[in-house]
Amino acid sequence: MKRITKREFLAGTTKCVMAASAGAVAMSVMPVGARQLGRAGVIDKAVTPWPWPYKTLDVEDVRKRGHKAYYDGGCCYGAFQAIVAALADTVGEPFTQLPPQIMYFGEGGGAGWGTLCGAINGAAAAIGLVVDRTNTSTIVSELFGWYTQTPFPTDTSNDYAVHHLFLVNKYDKPLPQSVSGSPLCHASVSLWCTASGIKSTAPERLERCARLTGDCAARAVEMLNAFFAGQFRPNFVTSAAVAQCQSCHGAAIVDVVPKVKMECPQCHKPQWDHLY
């Protein structure tokens, strides 16, 4: 395995190191970190270059890991740990060196704030470990898009629970499914609670999010396997409703981010935003 030095790691990209070698002018804009290495007095140990190496994973094994890990540490930790631990088993180092607890914070849409669903936040971080920046963005965008259109929990996860195939069995009945239309925790959970008539504080809701965590980790690995086999093709396109909004609220109007793909009408009703 090709290795880079800590100096290269700290600079973020090898390009920065090349700039540094060009002279003192380039050095002056480098982060302090890269210049103070000698003073830190730490061992100049080689690190694995990023992106870290990937090997094909068993999608269904990762789905089961994600479901279990949700109960160990929440949705964001769950999806991240499922993929990283599977890679630690399959590849070994450096995945064995990374604490999955780094993603605890993402549960409940980020410390309970209800923003980005932790399962896709954690899965996205795992994707970002093994895929370059441009393709990470493409795969993560596809993951988010798939999330907004998928009935959760999936039939596969419901079947696993019914047949006691998950690694933990908290609830062995199929759960009602709902489509969120949004990557936000608040929308995803609230719409499921509305559709199912189950309170967000109920054990069944936790089990719903455990199955969803497994589903998101599995979907991420399915895409990673396809990507490294040269077979990944993104399918998600923004909806007709979004396209209609952006036909006016695009780059020509200042008050919108043109790239946003969330469903505008979930928060902006025409009756509301166009009248007030």
Added chain:
Amino acid sequence: MKRITKREFLAGTTKCVMAASAGAVAMSVMPVGARQLGRAGVIDKAVTPWPWPYKTLDVEDVRKRGHKAYYDGGCCYGAFQAIVAALADTVGEPFTQLPPQIMYFGEGGGAGWGTLCGAINGAAAAIGLVVDRTNTSTIVSELFGWYTQTPFPTDTSNDYAVHHLFLVNKYDKPLPQSVSGSPLCHASVSLWCTASGIKSTAPERLERCARLTGDCAARAVEMLNAFFAGQFRPNFVTSAAVAQCQSCHGAAIVDVVPKVKMECPQCHKPQWDHLY
């Protein structure tokens, strides 16, 4: 420094390892990863236990790093790299082993989706590296709350730009400030564009997000320094508007997540949701 084995790391918690030693029944619910270690054929190398060690950082140094790192890799990478590289300088290993590129994915609210602001997503992951789960949640929640109430870019960042004190100088004028009332990228950027009259595609908007990235990394480190000095006290409370909504839409009604702290009226106008 106390070290744990890879087996302990993979199990996620030492509690799982203790359960495993209790016998075959406990083993049956352990993740496959923990049971296949011997077969993976990798070196059973010791890893640094989580949370990783923290040392007091220079808040203003981290603000400058975050501003620069935004231009290297976006908001989420920027805030994360600023803190992790500062810790690599100050503590050394294991921070030198972690590729900050893992957080590229979070830019533009997650692959451009406009969900959770990448700067606080990245800063939160850095907090999660060095703080236990419960306190991470408290500090990250405070970070999100502070974000929703702070005029960005801060006066400090505007001053740094004007006086050419940042590590890179793309735009040396003070920028208009706005308060997002939301941790979401879409709301934060769109409201700033509306307030400033500057398009989201303009270089000034990029510079606004670069300054904001530095500000969020700096605020995270300010809280971490206080936490490890035993002086951290969270101040954020949900607004009167949220409290009023939750007086009915709390746990008693099924269709809401009681813990959500986002400003309800930003997406739910009473005139809309209570009439339709």
